[in-house]
Amino acid sequence: MHETRELKAHGNTVLVDVDPGSKRAGRPALWPTVGEYPIYDQFLYSTMTTDHERNQRFLAALAKLAPGRRVLDIGTGEDLLWAYESVRAGARNALAVEVIDDAFHKAADTLATLDQRDLITLLLGESTTLRFAPKVDVCVAEIIGSLAGAEGAAAVLTDARNRHLVPEGLVVPHRAVTLAAAVRLADLLPGQPVAFSQAAIPYLQSIFDWHGRPFDIRLRIENPHTGALLSDGRPVEVLDFNGELRTEQRTTTRLAITRAGQVDGVLTWLNLWCLPDDEPLDALRMRTNWASIYFPLFDAPVPVAPGDVLELTVETALSDDGIHPDYRLVAVLHTLDGTEHHGSLTSPHHGGPFRAHPAYRSLFPTA
Incomplete structure (x- = not known):
């Protein structure tokens, strides 16, 4: 019933x-x-941060690609997850971008507690409109939907490749x-x-x-x-x-x-x-x-x-x-x-x- x-x-x-x-x-x-809408709350964030299948794959990619490189994390979320894991993996520094205002402010609070906070720069806004230099070597973005492109990954990462990545730069995920x-x-x-x-x-x-x-x-x-x-x-x-x-x-x-x-x-x-x-x-x-x-x-x-x-x-x-x-x-x-x-x-x-x-x-x- x-x-x-x-x-x-x-x-x-x-x-x-x-x-x-x-x-x-x-x-x-x-x-x-x-996932396509700016309605994230603590429950939705926690389902991502505790996702073992997802996390092990992103962590393996960052362990291979981040050391010694400059990393951009698009859609970093309140936990700054991939920016933080990038510097833990040996990234030279990480740029973390978040468009949802509430998540940005919580991310700022999180950043203040991290030992590696001097290696992470947090920005509020859309990666498609922000400008910064120098360009990055690796872009990590967990903006993949249950439909692969539903959260705008194709448009956002096309822009990132054109404006934010060095010519030989790489994106995580791969496909x-x-x-x-x-x-x-x-x-x-x-x-x-x-x-x-x-x-x-x-x-x-x-x-x-x-x-x-x-x-x-x-x-x-x-x-x-x-x-x-x-x-x-x-x-x-x-x-x-x-x-x-x-x-x-x-x-x-x-x-x-x-x-x-x-x-x-x-x-x-x-x-x-x-x-x-x-x-x-x-x-x-x-x-x-x-x-x-x-x-x-x-x-x-x-x-x-x-x-x-x-x-x-x-x-x-x-x-x-x-x-x-x-x-x-x-x-x-x-x-x-x-x-x-x-x-x-x-x-x-x-x-x-x-x-x-x-x-x-x-x-x-x-x-």
Whole structure:
């Protein structure tokens, strides 16, 4: 069973379906995506700083690349984590940049307690507008989203490579890839209502408050049931931070259905390399703060069988802020009997319609 709660969005009442089930380790949960928005609190920061899979990869990269070099940490957060770890690894000095005002002031308090504080310079602002000299040798930025580019990594790091890095400079992480597979939303949350987790509601409220009105926020699935995947996973977004880095891209792939079931959308998840030859972090199969993002495509679930193919096109284009991408998905399901089923979704970083797709009309009922 689910419950209906009320949110207030600038004077308007928004109804939200909520799963009252207990929060236990490993239980699937539906959230709004959170990393793309300036709503970080102590809980969100702690989920990152305690992420072993993430941390070990970034630390290994800094241990190799930071010694004797000047390091830029973009999005340093209240803990100045990678700036601090860079100087611990032997960096000559580190420049830490934070755009969220509250996080900046907490970072300043943190900096005052560090033994290596004389080696770290903390700046408030966006790295895309700040100017400083000399240029840095290494740029570390944990601005990777559950969708690889959702937090603006392509635009921010393209700017960093052009303006802040020496010509032979390197970026950490090295590469990020978004993969997608065919699914049905209800199967990702087996035995549970398709409704937002209770713990997620304050963040949904914060995002709507930040934007000024409700919109169809991307749907984050924590601990999805991986048995729900009906196809192989294929790359739909590739960011090579030390190679050809594109701020906008279009990818078409074919997802081969491998077992019978019903499909109403796709599940996407992150693979991340901090060094070129390392084992990638797999956000679907490893315990990490990155979750998966579900995109609804068809108005109702469509039966599928092995041999069917979901042809999926994913486009990214920079939103009106010039940093965060909007996503556009177009799908054609080809079944063995020759039938075609068409579906699509436009998922802007902000703005756009509210309750435009049946999935969102179910999550945000009118009565």
